[in-house]
Each structure stands twice: as structure tokens, then as C-alpha cells.
């Protein structure tokens with residue numbers, strides 16, 4: 051069970067400096083008020099940790115299902131990127147689309163990470179309703195875009211250290 055805490059309260063001294071890192075962000079347009087807030091949290095966090103504004107590449111895709119193709123295309127065409135943060139928000143509806151989209155995007159992004167051998171960060175909210183999404187996009191459970199940015203910085207550092 052998830053702890054009912056704000057996981058975005060992190061210790062900044064434990065986060066690597068992103069001074070030399072180049073990071074892609076792929077944002078789904080579905081539930082845009084949520085995905086924009088997540089993307090803003092991610093960008094602000096990267097800037098706070100030293101990533102240069104010019105080294106952040108932000109692109110949009112229509113829905114979360116397209117995050118897989120978006121991340122694949124970004125890594126294929128911008129091979130200098132160190133990682134890609136994928137941002138989406140899938141809200142449970144009355145049909146089974148939710149299950150298919152969530153399964154496809156989680157599996158798809160894992161495959162893209164393996165294919166390109168780069169960190170691909172899963173910042174996709176999968177919630178029962180809009181309230182739960184808002185609580186995780188700058189509300190009482192923090193901002194999962196912030197956490198995605200920190201995860202990206204940590205994973206890039208890990209990769210660079212291991213591949214030295």
C-alpha cells in the first residue's frame with residue numbers, strides 16, 4: 051500500500067547536479083490540466099538542479115497511448131538525450147480502455163528503455179477519478195512530475211557512473 055505522504059518532499063542534497071545533462075520530456079495532451087501541471091513540476095525541478103533550459107526538449111503527443119511512440123521517436127532522432135520523462139494521466143472510465151492503455155504504456159515504455167539503453171521515466175498517473183489526479187499533480191500527494199525529474203537525474207548519474 052502506498053504511504054499517504056507527499057513523496058515530493060525530498061532531500062535536494064541527495065539529487066545529482068544536472069548541469070551537463072540533456073533531457074527529453076514527452077507530454078500527453080489528454081487531461082491536459084493535469085499533464086501540464088506535471089510537466090511544469092518536472093521542468094522546474096530540472097532547472098533547480100542545474101539542467102540548462104536549452105537542454106530540455108519538450109514535445110507533446112495526443113494521449114498516453116502515444117507516449118511509447120513519442121519516447122521512441124525522440125530517442126531515435128535526438129540520440130544526444132540522456133533520458134526521457136514521459137508524462138500522462140489516464141483516468142478510469144466506464145469501459146476497459148483504462149486497462150488497455152495503462153498496460154500498453156507501462157510495457158511500451160519499459161521496452162523503449164531497453165531498446166535505446168537509456169532511462170525512460172514513467173510519470174503517468176493512473177487514477178480512479180480527477181480528484182485523485184489533482185492530488186498528485188500539485189495537491190496533497192505532491193507532484194509526480196517533480197518525482198519523475200528526480201528519478202531521471204538519479205538514473206542518468208547511475209548510467210554514467212556504470213559506463214565510465
Ligand code: RBF
Pocket residue numbers: 078080081112113114115116138139140141142143145147151
Ligand atoms: N488518453 C489519456 O492520456 N488518458 C485517458 O484517460 C484516456 N482515456 C481514453 C478513453 C477512451 C475511451 C479512448 C478511446 C481513448 C482515451 N485516451 C486517453 C486516448 C489514448 O491514449 C490515445 O490517444 C487514443 O486511443 C488514440 O490512440
